[in-house]
Amino acid sequence: MVSFSHLSRLALAFPVLVAAIPHDLARFPSLRIHNHCLDAPVCSAPILPEIAPAYSFAIAPGTSYNQPLTPEYLNGLGATIQCSRAGYEGVTGIEWTREPALGKLSINLSNVKGKVFSDHGQSMYMHGYDVWGSCGDAICGAGDYDCKDIYEVHDDARGMRTCSADTWVDWHLCAGDPDSREEPPLLPLDGQSQQPEPEEPEPVEPAPEEPEPEEPEEPEQPEQPEQPEEPEEPEEPEEQEEPEEPEQPEEPEEPEEPEEPEEPEDPEEPEEPEEPESEESAPEELEAEEPVPVETQPEENDAEQDEAEGEQQE
Incomplete structure (x- = not known):
C-alpha cells in the first residue's frame, strides 16, 4: 500500500x-x-x-x-x-x-x-x-x-x-512538446550504420569511375544539334549575284562603241559630205534592229576611206 x-x-x-x-x-x-x-x-x-x-x-x-x-x-x-x-x-x-x-x-x-x-x-x-x-x-x-x-x-x-x-x-x-508525436531518434543505431557505410563505398569507387568517361561521350551527341546552323544556307543570295553576270555581256557591246571614236578622223575631211550620210544611215539601222552585219559595213567604208586618203596623200 x-x-x-x-x-x-x-x-x-x-x-x-x-x-x-x-x-x-x-x-x-x-x-x-x-x-x-x-x-x-x-x-x-x-x-x-x-x-x-x-x-x-x-x-x-x-x-x-x-x-x-x-x-x-x-x-x-x-x-x-x-x-x-x-x-x-x-x-x-x-x-x-x-x-x-x-x-x-x-x-x-x-x-x-x-x-x-x-x-x-x-x-x-x-x-x-x-x-x-x-x-x-x-x-x-x-x-x-x-x-x-x-x-x-x-x-x-x-x-x-x-x-x-x-x-x-x-x-x-x-x-517535450505536448503536441509532438515524433518518435525518439535511435542515435546509437544510426551511428553504427553510418560507420560501415563509408567502408563499403571505398571499393565501389573504382566502379563509378568507368561510367564517368561514358558520360562525356553523351555530351558529344548534343553537339549534333549544332547542325541546325545549316540555316546559314541563306548564302543562296550569292546566286542573286549571278544576274549581275548577264550585265557583263552588255559591257562588251559598249566597247564596240568606243571603236567609233576612230571616226573623229573624219572631221579632218570636212570636204566629204557623203560620209556623215553613211554615218546617219548606220545609226538609223542600229536603232531599228542593231544587226551584227551593220556594224561591219561602217568598218569597210572606213577602210575604203583610209585607202582613198592614202592615195590623195600620194
Whole structure:
C-alpha cells in the first residue's frame, strides 16, 4: 500500500534529486488533462490536496489543462477533478511523481469517491520521459477497463478499479512538446550504420569511375544539334549575284562603241559630205534592229576611206 506519508516523503526527497539533474536536460515532459463529467449537472468547489496546495489546480468539466512537468514543481503536485449531483460528490484526483534518478514519471489516478489521493487508485508510469518526442495517451472512461494495460493498481486485491461512475478522465503525457508525436531518434543505431557505410563505398569507387568517361561521350551527341546552323544556307543570295553576270555581256557591246571614236578622223575631211550620210544611215539601222552585219559595213567604208586618203596623200 502506498500511504499518504510515503508520498510526502517523496516530495521532501525531490529537491535533492532535482539537483543532480544537469541543466542541459531542458526537455521535460508535459501533462495534458481533460475532464469529462458524465451525468453531473453540478460541479463542486475545488478540493485542494494536502500536498503542495499552492500548486494544486482544479479542472472543470469539459475543460483541458496543460502542465509542464519541470523540476520547479514538487512531487505530489496534483489536480482534482470533481463532479457532484443531488448531494452526492464524486472526486477524482491526479498526482504525479518524478523520479529523475530512475528516469521514471508516475501519475496516480485516484477514483475513490469522497477522497483525494486515496491509497487505492490507478497509476500510469512513463520511463525515459526525458527523451524528446516520447508520448503516451490514456483514457479512463466511466465503468470501462480500457486503461488496464497502462495503469497499475496498488493493493487493491490486484484488481482493476474503474473510474468513478460520474467521471471520465483522459490525459496525454509527452516528453517535450505536448503536441509532438515524433518518435525518439535511435542515435546509437544510426551511428553504427553510418560507420560501415563509408567502408563499403571505398571499393565501389573504382566502379563509378568507368561510367564517368561514358558520360562525356553523351555530351558529344548534343553537339549534333549544332547542325541546325545549316540555316546559314541563306548564302543562296550569292546566286542573286549571278544576274549581275548577264550585265557583263552588255559591257562588251559598249566597247564596240568606243571603236567609233576612230571616226573623229573624219572631221579632218570636212570636204566629204557623203560620209556623215553613211554615218546617219548606220545609226538609223542600229536603232531599228542593231544587226551584227551593220556594224561591219561602217568598218569597210572606213577602210575604203583610209585607202582613198592614202592615195590623195600620194
